[in-house]
Amino acid sequence: MYETLSEGVASDNGLLALLLDAPEQQRRPSLLFAAVNSLLASRRGSDLAAYYPIHGGHRAVDDQLVPAFSAFCGQHRDDLTRLLAQRSTQTNEIRRCVALRLGIDHVQRHWPGPVALVEVGASAGLNLLFDRYDYRLDGEASSAAASSAVVSCEVRGSSGTNILRTPPTITRRLGIDQHPIDLSDPDARAWLEAFIWPEQVEELATLRGAIDLAATTAAASVVTGDATTDTARMLSELPGSEPVVVFTASLLSYLTGQARNAFVAQLREAAHRRPVAWVFAEAPGLLATTALDVPALRGPLAQRNSRYLVGASLRRADQHHDQLLGLADPYLRWFSPARDSTDDFQWIPTD
Ligand SMILES: C[S@@+](CC[C@H](N)C(=O)[O-])C[C@H]1O[C@@H](n2cnc3c(N)ncnc32)[C@H](O)[C@@H]1O
Incomplete structure (x- = not known):
């Protein structure tokens, strides 16, 4: 429609x-x-x-x-x-939790143990509750949380749907957004629901399930802040020294080139205080401007902006180790795991 x-x-x-x-x-x-x-x-x-x-x-x-x-x-x-x-554009797509989980799995392989979780551009903060949802990959239940919200995603080009591991302890959860959504406000909730497309009856039920779940837990809060100026300070205010996973999904398209650089500079600054893992689900062409050390982004992959790249950038002081984990539909309706660490996804047909 x-x-x-x-x-x-x-x-x-x-x-x-x-x-x-x-x-x-x-x-x-x-x-x-x-x-x-x-x-x-x-x-x-x-x-x-x-x-x-x-x-x-x-x-x-x-x-x-x-x-x-x-x-x-x-x-x-x-x-x-x-x-x-x-009003402003406000969506909160919990399917993107698949990207977050894969990113956290990757972080665990390098930095085992508890992590803090911060989503920048968190909207209503629904992705912060990623471990409270049921997951159904290719229709197969891969967790049994008996949740009111089900995250379904098709896995393409992989030999199995068993791609999610048990997440680590999340010590704290914080969302940062320029315009956070207060889910206790019926108007704000209705505005979020208005971004569901006309045919997406099931998606609307999923969103409502996640909102109901979020309304009954105080586990995560979303505070007002700007990705480009407040991220480092807000990360420095988190207690503890465990790594911080900073998740962004569909944030970069809201930032100008200069603002994207400013956001990455915030991550760099924060990584001088404690390990920071930037887990992203973002458009390739925008990621290509953020100085990620990923050779595939210097090729045709950077033109495929109707898809999102899922990956992670593990940062300590000025060092970063960057890796792409897969290519996906922007709403994570499907996800194709990377075949190896240099995959440029040319094997996935273009649109
Ligand atoms: C498309 S929504 C994505 C929300 C969520 N990450 C998801 O995947 O469902 C983008 C969010 O980024 C927020 N945003 C845009 N520019 C921002 C900025 N400079 N700083 C913080 N948040 C920003 C918007 O308010 C919006 O909530």
């Missing part, structure tokens, strides 16, 4: 102009679609809602979809303008 709607919006200046109400760096398709989606939640009888399975609709995509979208935007222009001007 979003593919059809994107084509419709792209060729309609009136619809495109809606995004001019958003701050420049927020003018993303996902923001417009989420704003419309959030209004639809309380307008389930509308012509447009009939197309949205997450709002109980059953109508297949047809040539009336874009006109219905356009009419809905016209009818609710004031509400849309307000949302687009005030």
